[in-house]
Amino acid sequence: MALNTGWSGSPALKKRFIIASLAALAIFVLLFLRLWYLQIIRADAYQALSEKNRTRYIPIAAPRGSIVDRDGHMLVDNRPAFRIAALRQEVEDPEKLLARMAELLDLDLAILQKRWAAGRRFPRYRPVPLADDVSRSVLEQVMEHSVELPGILTEVRPVRFYPYGESAAHLFGYLGEITEEELRAAPYRAYHAGDFVGKNGLEKVFEQYLNGIPGERRVEVDVQGKKLRILKTQEPVPGNRVTLTINRDLQLATEAAFGDQAGAAVALDVRTGEVLAMVSKPGYDPSLFARGITGQEWVELLHNPLDPLQNRALKGQYPPGSIFKIVTVLAALESGQATARTKVNCQGELTVGNRTFRCWKKGGHGITDLKKALQESCDVWFYEVGQQVGIDRIAAMARRLGLGTPTGLELTGERQGLIPDQQWKQQKFNDRWYRGETLIASIGQGYILTTPLQLATLMATVANGGTVLRPYLVKRIEDMAGKVRQETKPQVVQQAHLDQSHLDVLRRGLEAVVNEPRGTAWLSRIKELPFAGKTGTSQVVHQRKRRKRDAEIPYRLRDHALFTAYAPAANPEIAVAVVVEHGSHGSTAAAPIARAMFDSYFKLQPPPANGAFEGD
Amino acid sequence: MFDRRLITHFDWPLLLLVVLTALIGIANLYSATSSWSPLSTPVYLKQIYWLGGGILLAAGVSFIDYRHLQHLGFILYGLTLLLLLAVLLVGKTSMGATRWLDLGFFNLQPSEIMKIVIIIALACYFAGQDTLAGYSFGDLLLPFVLLGLPALLIMKQPDLGTALIVLFIGFTMSLFAGIRRGTLAALAVLAAGGAGGGWFLLHDYQKQRILTFLAPERDPLGAGYHIIQSKIAVGSGGFFGKGFMKGTQSQLSFLPERHTDFAFSVFAEEWGFCGSLTLLCLYLLIVIWGIYVARNAADLFGTFLAFGVSAMLFWHIVINLGMVIGLLPVVGVPLPLFSYGGTSMITTMLGAGLLLNVSMRRFTF
Known part of the structure; x- marks a missing residue:
């Protein structure tokens, strides 16, 4: 055992102990500073990272x-x-x-x-x-x-x-x-x-x-x-x-009445503008989209010639045909060019200049007054009166009644239709307006285009005494607690400012269409519920010759069948417009659908099967 | 020849410091492994057994006069070196490293024994020289051979962490023994060159660890994951910590190796800056206390012995803490008294026993 007596007091060794202790302390201070940095200065950032680690x-x-x-x-x-x-x-x-x-x-x-x-x-x-x-x-x-x-x-x-x-x-x-x-x-x-x-x-x-x-x-x-x-x-x-605003039963009844036919129908509450039913045919199955439509199904829908994805009620534009006679009558009465007693002798055709314009009825209607002209849809009466009123006054009346502009329904993509006049013709074709074109326009053919929704609005305006209402689909939006987030009130687009006596004359004619024996919609009348209406046919192609039998005309070339109506005639609540594409005759294809709609709306018995009837 | 003065001079504060730290470590292990399967013996319980055994071992070691070791130093060294050689030849391989000798009932890790034995051997050498004048290159040849042989053998296992600890202990003791200025400068140049050359001797995964240390964010899901998650755990502890058993990084297993090398991260996350600082102070106190024991030792051998043990504890603490808080690369060095593991506990308590031994005989000549 060596005795190292002199060492502990050695200053050199003492110094080394101090240096060693200080070195240890210095390195621990370094660790301390690092912990300070991590746990104090960067604590928030690391806390966020640890939260991110553990939460999803x-x-x-x-x-x-x-x-x-x-x-x-x-x-x-x-x-x-x-x-x-x-x-x-x-x-x-x-x-x-x-x-x-x-x-x-x-x-x-x-x-x-x-x-x-x-x-x-x-x-x-x-x-x-x-x-x-x-x-x-x-x-x-x-x-x-x-x-x-x-x-x-x-x-x-x-x-x-x-x-x-x-x-x-x-x-x-x-x-x-x-x-x-x-x-x-x-x-x-x-x-x-x-x-x-x-x-x-x-x-x-x-x-x-x-x-x-x-x-x-x-x-x-x-x-x-x-x-x-x-x-x-x-x-x-x-x-x-x-x-x-939709009435489920009316909607279903309307769709059922269409069967396989293509077309559109709209029903409005004439007092508010509420859309009670809106149908476009053919339709599609929306549940395809709910489960995720396949590429093939989508292509089939897109390329279907009947275009099932399109809502025809507001995007389909059709010449209104004889339904437009409502506008012509009102324009004629207001301009004084016609009264209820204005009579025209219908010979089945009218020649203006070197062109002959035919009435739909081959032998003509004979002596015809305003009421009969509406009731039997005499074209010659309107040719005569229309050319005296002139296209600009007819067009102005159409616009006052809400035609030629979108109705303002909530849905997007609504078409505005077309109401032509002299200025329009000049701008569009750089050509003057011909008198023959006025004759054609008087009976709703030619350039004029309307959507089924516009026709329903027109009829609602006639029924409510001249107020153009904005049609709407959404009545109310509420949250889960029942708190109303939005409520739609009836909204007046404009007043047509119609003379009550003129309206009365028009409405008597429209009532005759349905409720009098020679009326074009006589077969669709409802005994318990007199209603008023107007049939229409819109030409798909202009036919020079008299019609062949319907069955001989190819489907795509057949005329569209139209019908508008309001009910009850005396105190109207509901107005409808029906378009059956290539349905040929308003009276046979479109009016029965309107009748089915009224049956549903007023909860009436459905009619017995109707016999064939030919009319405009 | 039992001396009553040994009881009087027993270093109770040192034992208390060590046991207190170990108990905090056990509580921390309880939290770190609480989500583990209850089927096997809980880790914290095993650590309690190891601590109990360690205290008995330290007491046993402290009551045999350390001065007997001065004669045994080189014999112990030779035997341990043989064990290290045996590891290379017939060692047990686990997880890509051959570190253990299978003794049937126990897996012996000779590299851990070497940590203590190298201290004894170097203390023997330096105490025998009995000079404070400063060693020249020639004087240091023998200690460096003593150091280099085991370091190489351990590196070969491969176990970079332990090899580094052995080297660091040796160098620290040599520095303390005193090195001439010129020799020191030459050694520094040699060490720099050696580090450069050593790079080529490193295994790929070891190189990877060093590269990852330099830029852990380059590989957040791979090699950098340990460091990033550990830093998040420590940093998210904030000032007061998330609370005992409430560390999300550790309880939800985002922190890897959380009962062994990264045990401190668990503690720092749950106890925050307050806890980390307290623990840091405890460790500093133990190290300084060890140097104090060395200073007051009865002889030069005791001084070197105590100083060597202090150096061992110091380097373990610094390398482990430096690693888990992102100051040093990830080398597998456990935190004494805190990381789970019987070997680490036994080595640490052997060291503590030596410190107690030297301390209680400070007035015995």
């Missing part, structure tokens, strides 16, 4: 608002749809998984691969949808094999449900996945890729009311992304309930 936000879809008819009958609702999706962060071998899923879902592998690739736009914890709205049996299949399908999960989403199938599909419109373009637009700021939005119809126009506020579930996950517990749930707020 899972959106909960909000049920879209329902659409009900004026009496609260459900027209568009939601039902639960099952979606099969894959959580990317839990899928180990996508190729293998997709191949297995293609088998289970009975889908093309290429389709699944495309959907999988599209999911890259989503955040990692957001499931990538592989199949939407699968049947219960497929769902059970997938659930059964869930152990061998890591990352596959099922979600329940609300999707649109249409209790009445195709009925009123054009009004509702349909939903589709939001496009990248829409995502960039201001009204869709709160939306996310993969959301569904209204693409047209009421679904689009009232998107901001129908779309609810999606909820959100904040969950805590561990390092594997496994859900451990729910931290907070923000329940979704369902969309608002939209109450329409």
Whole structure:
């Protein structure tokens, strides 16, 4: 054992102890400063990162608002749809998984691969949808094999449900996945890729009311992304309930009355402008869009020559035919060129200059006054009177009655029709207006175009004494608590300023059309309910010769059949307009549909089958 | 020959510091592993057993006069070196490294024993020289061979962390023993060159760790994951911490190796800056206390022994803390008294036993 007596007092060694202690202290101060930096200065940033680590936000879809008819009958609702999706962060071998899923879902592998690739736009914890709205049996299949399908999960989403199938599909419109373009637009700021939005119809126009506020579930996950517990749930707020002015029974009855025919029909409450029914035929099945339309189905709809996607009631423009005689009569009475007693001898045709204009009735109507001219729809009476009134006064009256401009319905894409006059002709064709064109215009042929909705508005204006009302479809919008968010009040577009005596003369004629034996709509009369109306035929191609038998004319060349009416005649409540494309005669094709509408509206017995009758 | 003065001079504060730190560590392990399967013996319980055994070991070590070791130093060194060689030849391989000798009931890790033995061997050498004048290059040849042989063998296992600790202990003791200025400068140049050359001797995963340390964000899901998650855990603790058992980074397993190398991150997350600072002070106190023991040792061998143990504890603490708070690259060095593991606990308590030993005999000549 060595005795080192001199060492402990050595100043050199003492110094080394101090240096060693100070060095240790210095390095610990370094650690201290680093901890200060991490835990004090950068604490907020690291706290945010640790929150991000452990929390995931899972959106909960909000049920879209329902659409009900004026009496609260459900027209568009939601039902639960099952979606099969894959959580990317839990899928180990996508190729293998997709191949297995293609088998289970009975889908093309290429389709699944495309959907999988599209999911890259989503955040990692957001499931990538592989199949939407699968049947219960497929769902059970997938659930059964869930152990061998890591990352596959099922979600329940609300999707649109249409209790009445195709009925009123054009009004509702349909939903589709939001496009990248829409995502960039201001009204869709709160939306996310993969959301569904209204693409047209009421679904689009009232998107901001129908779309609810999606909820959100904040969950805590561990390092594997496994859900451990729910931290907070923000329940979704369902969309608002939209109450329409539509009368469900009337809508269904109108659609049924059309059968397979193409065309459109509109029913308005003449006192308010409420749309009671709006039909466009042929229709389409909106549930195709609710479950996700396939490319082939979409192409078929787009290329169907009958154009089922178009809402003919406001986008179809037809020459009004003899219905326009209502306008001509009012213009003639106001200008003084005709009175109720003005008589014309109809020989079946009228020659002006070197052109001959025919009446629809071969031998003519003989001596005809105003009432008979309307009742039997004598063309020659209107040729004679019309050329004296002149096109500009006829056109002005048409505009006062609301023709030539969109009616202002809530739906987008409404057409304005066409009311020609001398100035228009000059601008459009750089040509003067010919007298023959006035004759043609007097009976609603030629350049004149109207939509079925405009014709219904015209008839409503006649029925209510001359007030042009804006037609509307949405009566009321309420939230879930029943609080009214919006309520539509009747809105006057303009006053036609019609002389009551002129109106009376016109309405007597329109009543005769239906209720007197030689009237063109006599066969569609309702004994218990006298109503007033006017038939019309709009030429698809100009025919030089007298008509062949209808059956011999090809479908596409047959005339359109039109009819407008209001009821009851004495104290009108409802006005309708019906267009049957290529239906040939207003009296046989269109008037029975109007009659069926009145039967439904006034809850009357349907009529016995009618015999054939030929008339304008 | 039992001396009553040994009881009188027993270093109770040092033992208390060590046990207190170990108990905090056990509470921390309880939190870090609370989500683990209850089927096997809980980690914190095992650590309690190791601590109990360690205290007994330290007490046992402290009561045999350390001065006997001065004769045994080189024999112990030779035996441990043989064990290290045996590891290379017949060692047990686990997770890509060959570090253990399978003794049937126990896996012996000779590299851990070497940490203590190198301290004894160098203390023997430097105490034997009995000079404070400063060592020249020639004088240092033998200590560096003593140091280099085990370091190379450990590096070969490969176990970079332990090899570095052995080297750091040796260099620190040499510095303390005193090196001439010219020699020191030459050594510094040599070390720089050696580091450059050593780069090529490193395994790929070791190079990767160093690269990742320099820029962890370059590979957030791969090699950089450990460092990033650990920094998030420490930083998100803030001033007061998230509370015992409430650290989201640790409880939800975002923090890897949270019961071993990254145990401190769990503590820092749950106890915040207050807790980390307290723990830092405890460790500093232990190190300074060790240097104090060295200063008051009865002889030069005791001084070197105590100083070597202090250096061992110091480097473990600094490398581990530096690693988990992103100041140093990830090298697998446990935090004494805090990281779970019997080997680490035994090595630390052996060291503590030596400190107690030297301390209680400070007046015995």
